[in-house]
Amino acid sequence: MIPDDSRFESDPDELLPGDPPLPDGWLVDTVDPAVDADVDRLVELLRGHETAGRGWAGADRDGVLVEISDLGTRTRENVVVRDADGVIQAWGSVHDRAAGRMLYVHVVARDIDHRVAGACSRVLFAWAEGQAREVGAARGLAVQQIDTGAFADDPRQHAWLAGAGFDRVRSWWQMSRPVTPAEAGLVPDPERWEKNGVLFRAVGSADDGMPDEADLRAVHEVLEGAFTDHFNSREETFAEFVHRLRQDPGHRWDHWWLAEIVDAGAPVAAGALVATESISDDGPNGSYVDYLGVLSNARGRGVAKGLLHTVIADAAARDRDRVGLEVDADSPTGADGLYTSMGWTTAYMTQSWHKDVPVATPGVDA
Incomplete structure (x- = not known):
C-alpha cells in the first residue's frame, strides 16, 4: 500500500x-x-546530463515535475546543491519504488570545475545513503538497495558510482521501431482481436469511465508472475503499481492490454502490456512499452508477439511514428531476438548500478 506519510527524511x-x-x-x-x-x-x-551521456536530450518539465511535485511526496524526496548565487548545480532524487528497492537520480552540472562537481557528487551520495537507511528502517529492512542508472557512454558518472561503492550489475538496450500508417491494419482492431485461442483486448471501462479494477488487477498479477524470476524483481503491491504508473506524464489508461487464453472455457489472463505516450517537441509522438509480460504456462502461443502487434497497430492508428522499449542486454533468455525480428533496433545503452546499504546505524543494534 501507499504510505500516508513519506518514509523519507x-x-x-x-x-x-x-x-x-x-x-x-x-x-x-x-x-x-x-x-x-x-x-x-x-x-x-x-x-545536459542526457546530452553528455547519450548525445541528445529528451527531458522536459512534466518529467521533472513527477520527481519533485506534491503528487509524489509520499514516495519521493529531493535535494539540491545551490551555488553562492542560489543557482542549482546538483540534484538528487530518491523514489521508494518497492520493498527493498530505492531508485536514485544523481545529476551534477557539466560546466562547473571538476573538483567542485566531485564535491557535489559526494554530498548527493551521502544524502542518498541516509535516505536509504530512513526508508529501509521504515519498511523494517536490514539492508536497503539503492538502484541508479547511467548511460553506457558516461565515464564521469561511472567513476563517481564506482568510487561511492556502487557495482555495475546490468546493461540495457534502449530500442526503437519505426511505425508506418499502413501498420494500423496489422491487427483487426487494437481494442479487441483473437488468434489461435488467444484474445487480445484493451482493459475494460467501468460505468464512471475509469478502467475496470478487475482488469487492472489482472494486469498487475500477470506482470508480477511473469517477472518473478527476472533480474532485481521486487514485489510491488497493486496500490504501489497503479500509483506509480499514473504519475508518468505519458500515462494513458487506454494503453493497457490483456491477453487471455480462451480456448479452454473461461478466459484466463496470460499476458499483459502497459504502454505510455512519448511526447515529441519536434515531430509526431510515439508509444513506449513500459511492461510486457507473459506467464510461463502460456509461452510459445504467440502472446508476446500478438501484444506487440497490438501496440504497433495502435500507435499507427494514432498517427505515431515509433514504438520504444527497453531490453535486458544481459538476460540469458534471448528475448531481444523477438524484438529485432520485428524491426526494433538499439538507439543507445544504459546501465544499472546498485549499492546495498545497511539500515542499522554502525555500532547500534538493529
Missing part, C-alpha cells in the same frame, strides 16, 4: 553530518516545484 541537514565539503556560500537545500526558476534549472541540468 525531508530535512537534508538531518542526513548530512557537519558542514558539507562545498565552496564558501554553497549550500544543500530543498526544491520548490512552485518556483519556475528551480524547475527550469532542473530541466536544464537533466538535459
Whole structure:
C-alpha cells in the first residue's frame, strides 16, 4: 500500500553530518516545484546530463515535475546543491519504488570545475545513503538497495558510482521501431482481436469511465508472475503499481492490454502490456512499452508477439511514428531476438548500478 506519510527524511541537514565539503556560500537545500526558476534549472541540468551521456536530450518539465511535485511526496524526496548565487548545480532524487528497492537520480552540472562537481557528487551520495537507511528502517529492512542508472557512454558518472561503492550489475538496450500508417491494419482492431485461442483486448471501462479494477488487477498479477524470476524483481503491491504508473506524464489508461487464453472455457489472463505516450517537441509522438509480460504456462502461443502487434497497430492508428522499449542486454533468455525480428533496433545503452546499504546505524543494534 501507499504510505500516508513519506518514509523519507525531508530535512537534508538531518542526513548530512557537519558542514558539507562545498565552496564558501554553497549550500544543500530543498526544491520548490512552485518556483519556475528551480524547475527550469532542473530541466536544464537533466538535459545536459542526457546530452553528455547519450548525445541528445529528451527531458522536459512534466518529467521533472513527477520527481519533485506534491503528487509524489509520499514516495519521493529531493535535494539540491545551490551555488553562492542560489543557482542549482546538483540534484538528487530518491523514489521508494518497492520493498527493498530505492531508485536514485544523481545529476551534477557539466560546466562547473571538476573538483567542485566531485564535491557535489559526494554530498548527493551521502544524502542518498541516509535516505536509504530512513526508508529501509521504515519498511523494517536490514539492508536497503539503492538502484541508479547511467548511460553506457558516461565515464564521469561511472567513476563517481564506482568510487561511492556502487557495482555495475546490468546493461540495457534502449530500442526503437519505426511505425508506418499502413501498420494500423496489422491487427483487426487494437481494442479487441483473437488468434489461435488467444484474445487480445484493451482493459475494460467501468460505468464512471475509469478502467475496470478487475482488469487492472489482472494486469498487475500477470506482470508480477511473469517477472518473478527476472533480474532485481521486487514485489510491488497493486496500490504501489497503479500509483506509480499514473504519475508518468505519458500515462494513458487506454494503453493497457490483456491477453487471455480462451480456448479452454473461461478466459484466463496470460499476458499483459502497459504502454505510455512519448511526447515529441519536434515531430509526431510515439508509444513506449513500459511492461510486457507473459506467464510461463502460456509461452510459445504467440502472446508476446500478438501484444506487440497490438501496440504497433495502435500507435499507427494514432498517427505515431515509433514504438520504444527497453531490453535486458544481459538476460540469458534471448528475448531481444523477438524484438529485432520485428524491426526494433538499439538507439543507445544504459546501465544499472546498485549499492546495498545497511539500515542499522554502525555500532547500534538493529
